[in-house]
Each structure stands twice: as C-alpha cells, then as structure tokens.
Amino acid sequence: MKENDSTDFGFKTVPKNEKANLVAGIFNSVADRYDLMNDLMSIGIHRIWKRFAIELSAVREGNSVLDIAGGTGDLAIKFSDIVGSDGTVVLADINESMLKVGRDKLLDKCWRSNINFVQADAQKLPFPDANFECITIAFGLRNVTDKSAALKSMYRALKPGGRLLILEFSKPTNGILAKAYDAYSFHILPLMGKIVANDSDSYKYLAESIRMHPDQEELQILVEDAGFSNCDYYNMTGGIVAIHRGIKNPDA
Amino acid sequence: MQSIEELKIQMLSQTLQTAALAMLEISMHQAMKLDRSKCSRLRALSGCAFLINITEPSLTVYLIIDSAGQPRLQNIYEGEITTRVSGTASEFFALTLSEDPGKELINSPLEISGESNRLLEISQILKNLDLDWEAYLTEYLGDIASHRIGSSVRRVHQWNKLTKDSLLRQIREYIHEEARLSPSKLELEDFYTDTQKLRLAADRLDSLTKKLRKAI
Numbered sequence: 479m480k481e482n483d484s485t486d487f488g489f490k491t492v493p494k495n496e497k498a499n500l501v502a503g504i505f506n507s508v509a510d511r512y513d514l515m516n517d518l519m520s521i522g523i524h525r526i527w528k529r530f531a532i533e534l535s536a537v538r539e540g541n542s543v544l545d546i547a548g549g550t551g552d553l554a555i556k557f558s559d560i561v562g563s564d565g566t567v568v569l570a571d572i573n574e575s576m577l578k579v580g581r582d583k584l585l586d587k588c589w590r591s592n593i594n595f596v597q598a599d600a601q602k603l604p605f606p607d608a609n610f611e612c613i614t615i616a617f618g619l620r621n622v623t624d625k626s627a628a629l630k631s632m633y634r635a636l637k638p639g640g641r642l643l644i645l646e647f648s649k650p651t652n653g654i655l656a657k658a659y660d661a662y663s664f665h666i667l668p669l670m671g672k673i674v675a676n677d678s679d680s681y682k683y684l685a686e687s688i689r690m691h692p693d694q695e696e697l698q699i700l701v702e703d704a705g706f707s708n709c710d711y712y713n714m715t716g717g718i719v720a721i722h723r724g725i726k727n728p729d730a
Numbered sequence: 731m732q733s734i735e736e737l738k739i740q741m742l743s744q745t746l747q748t749a750a751l752a753m754l755e756i757s758m759h760q761a762m763k764l765d766r767s768k769c770s771r772l773r774a775l776s777g778c779a780f781l782i783n784i785t786e787p788s789l790t791v792y793l794i795i796d797s798a799g800q801p802r803l804q805n806i807y808e809g810e811i812t813t814r815v816s817g818t819a820s821e822f823f824a825l826t827l828s829e830d831p832g833k834e835l836i837n838s839p840l841e842i843s844g845e846s847n848r849l850l851e852i853s854q855i856l857k858n859l860d861l862d863w864e865a866y867l868t869e870y871l872g873d874i875a876s877h878r879i880g881s882s883v884r885r886v887h888q889w890n891k892l893t894k895d896s897l898l899r900q901i902r903e904y905i906h907e908e909a910r911l912s913p914s915k916l917e918l919e920d921f922y923t924d925t926q927k928l929r930l931a932a933d934r935l936d937s938l939t940k941k942l943r944k945a946i
C-alpha cells in the first residue's frame with residue numbers, strides 16, 4: 479500500500495477508501511448505547527466539556543448553527559434553545575443509525591421545530607457557501623478520513639466572521655495524568671465496552687483512535703492551514719480534551 | 731515536579747467551575763418553576779447580561795437572561811454587558827445575606843457600572859427565589875474560589891479536603907439532573923445496574939493507579 483493511499487484506523491493502517499466503512503461499522507454497532515456509554519466512560523464529564531464548548535461558541539438568538547458529526551444531538555439540543563425560533567440548527571451526521579437515535583431522543587424531548595436533520599459527510603458538506611454563523615464538531619473529527627478536506631469544507635460553509643469549534647480528545651499535558659489515562663483507556667474502557675455494550679472492539683478503537691489523533695498544536699496547524707484565523711485552543715480536564723477555535727476571515 | 735494534589739486541581743479547575751455553574755443554574759431553574767411570578771419579572775430582563783467579577787479570589791461569572799427569560803450562568807460571554815459589578819467575595823457575600831439587596835447594593839463598596847436599575851431588579855428577583863444563596867456561595871463557588879486564592883501546598887491540601895466530597899457530589903448531581911432529561915428511563919435503569927457491574931472494573935482501575943503511583 480502506498481503511503482498516501484493509506485490512513486489510520488485506530489492503530490491499524492487501512493486503505494483510505496475503507497476507513498469510512500470501518501468507522502460506520504463502529505457507530506452502527508454502538509448507536510443504541512452511545513449516550514449511556516458516554517456517561518459511563520467519562521463519568522459524565524463529557525456533558526461539562528460540551529457545556530463549555532457552547533459557551534465558547536458565542537452562539538446567540540437568531541443564529542444559524544451546524545453541528546456536524548452531531549450523532550445523538552447533545553449539542554444540537556442546547557443550541558436549539560439558544561438560537562430560539564428565529565434561528566436554525568442543523569444536526570448532521572454521516573451515519574443513519576446515529577442520526578436516528580438523535581432524532582428519536584429529540585422527539586422524546588419535544589424539540590423545537592428549529593432543528594433540521596441531515597445525513598452528510600463532513601468532507602463534502604451539502605450546504606451553500608457562507609451559510610452558518612457557527613459550526614461545531616464534537617468527538618467527530620477523529621473519525622474523518624481526510625481531516626483537511628473536512629476543515630476546508632467547514633470553512634466554505636461558514637459565513638465571514640463565523641466560527642468553528644472542534645471538541646476532541648487530545649493529549650494530557652502532564653506525564654502522570656497521561657499514564658493513568660493510558661491505563662484507563664486501554665484496560666478499563668474496552669472492559670466497560672464489553673460489559674455494557676457487549677462490544678469491546680469498538681471501545682478499543684475509541685482508545686486507539688484518540689492516540690492517533692493530532693495533538694493540540696498539530697490540530698491547530700491543520701485548522702490554520704484550512705484558512706481559519708485567530709485560532710486558539712482550550713485544554714479541559716488536563717488536556718484529555720481540547721477545544722479548538724478558528725474564525726473565518728470577516729472580509730472573506 | 732508537580733504533586734498529585736496540584737495536578738488534580740489544575741486538571742479540574744475549568745471542569746469544576748463549569749460543573750458548579752451548571753448545577754447552580756439548574757437549581758435556579760427549579761426554584762423558578764415553583765414561582766411563576768418570578769418568570770414574568772425575569773422575562774422583562776430578557777437579553778440582559780450581568781458581569782459578576784469577584785476580585786479576591788479572582789473569579790468571573792456571567793449571568794445572562796435569555797430570550798425565554800431563563801437565567802444562564804457562563805464562564806465566557808462575548809455579547810454586550812448590561813451591568814458590571816465588581817468586588818471581593820466578602821462584599822458579594824454581604825449582598826446575599828442582606829434583607830434588602832437593593833439598599834445593600836447602593837451602600838456597599840461593590841463597584842457598579844452600566845445600568846444599575848437592572849442590577850437592582852435582578853438582585854431582588856434572585857434574592858427572593860427559594861434558594862439558599864449563602865450555602866451556594868460557600869459550598870459551590872467557594873470551592874473554586876478557595877483554590878484560586880493561591881497554590882501553596884498547605885492551601886492546596888485544605889482546598890482538596892474541602893472539595894473532594896462536594897466536587898464529586900456536584901458532578902454526580904449535575905449528571906443526574908442532565909441524564910434524567912436525556913436518555914429514556916429504561917436506559918437509566920440499565921445505567922444503574924450497569925454501574926453495579928462496573929464496580930469491579932473501578933476496583934481494578936484503583937489498584938492500577940496505585941501501582942502506577944508507586945512506579946513513578
């Protein structure tokens with residue numbers, strides 16, 4: 479396999495054109511228990527990370543927001559309340575099973591009519607240019623085969639001055655924490671996956687894909703290379719998670 | 731090298747502050763549900779944003795009244811500020827204890843800029859909510875504040891003793907509140923059964939961490 483035809487899938491190297499299918503397999507298999515596992519794995523802290531990301535988004539009433547790789551809709555629900563009836567939220571995901579769980583959950587909660595559901599690939603967003611004030615991608619970029627293509631596609635779909643927020647696992651900033659975290663993710667996570675979801679492989683992939691994902695600085699460079707300015711990032715919980723932010727040039 | 735204690739604090743500070751604000755916000759919403767009259771008074775303040783700046787220990791919180799008249803608490807806010815109020819923790823503390831926060835505001839050393847009428851209005855509404863502000867200030871925000879005071883080891887230890895239980899409780903409560911709203915009840919029941927099963931896994935994690943600590 480040639481270098482540029484292959485990509486990572488966890489610790490494995492696979493042909494580029496196969497990664498999307500493999501990722502789809504994972505999310506088809508975890509969709510039903512996804513929310514539950516999220517709470518267990520992070521002892522619920524993912525909710526706090528998401529809340530902080532929403533604060534950083536500076537989304538306001540009347541805005542139009544895209545949550546790509548939005549899965550089961552945690553961010554979309556919050557945005558829906560913030561933008562109100564004059565705004566819109568698009569919950570988009572490549573995976574039908576995840577989108578279905580999200581839609582059912584929102585139906586349960588009587589979501590406002592300002593949320594639309596779209597099956598879409600982050601690398602080729604099916605939206606007009608300059609369409610959103612804000613685009614978020616939470617724990618999704620890691621799974622995308624061509625991250626640069628995805629970032630460029632998001633840049634295109636953002637309005638000038640609009641902002642991108644990436645919430646993603648990153649690199650713990652401290653050695654002790656990193657070791658404990660490794661032990662946790664390679665031993666405990668797959669075990670939990672096995673007990674709760676009867677699926678240790680998917681959670682093994684989760685741990686591996688986190689290690690393969692670019693660290694804080696590397697990801698910031700990718701974001702800048704896609705055209706964004708004023709890029710910065712916030713570490714949360716010791717860098718286990720980082721929130722990257724980039725702005726589309728207001729004169730673009 | 732950093733001590734484990736310092737590390738824990740550094741690692742949790744942002745997370746903790748966000749969790750504490752989230753919990754307080756949920757309590758405010760619950761208290762408002764019990765008192766409809768407050769809702770319409772709050773709706774009149776829709777769109778207002780108050781910056782609460784505690785200088786000592788340093789802590790900034792934004793109180794925003796959204797379009798539905800719901801109060802929101804945030805660490806970060808980039809919109810326009812209606813009123814800023816700034817002072818030490820004890821000055822704010824006095825405000826929450828006062829019977830008449832309006833009068834207290836005018837006479838207190840707190841620095842106010844922007845629309846003070848709105849600030850008076852919001853403090854009266856909040857004061858009359860069925861919430862134990864004093865307890866919140868000491869227990870929730872105090873946690874964060876006390877660690878911001880300084881990072882000398884002694885203080886860190888104190889802080890750690892003070893917060894260990896309440897931090898875990900806060901996070902647990904917050905998740906419980908949020909989770910109650912999100913997955914279906916059935917899932918939630920599974921969640922608790924599963925949690926039991928997970929005790930085993932947690933025990934293993936514990937011994938692993940202990941081993942790790944010995945190794946480093």
Ligand SMILES: C[S@@+](CC[C@H](N)C(=O)[O-])C[C@H]1O[C@@H](n2cnc3c(N)ncnc32)[C@H](O)[C@@H]1O
Binds near residue numbers: 501548551573622
């Ligand atoms: C770990 S989940 C995150 C879900 C949600 N954002 C959250 O934070 O809970 C990752 C999601 O990314 C989606 N995904 C993977 N590759 C994608 C792509 N190329 N385009 C859009 N979504 C993708 C998956 O289907 C999955 O729902």
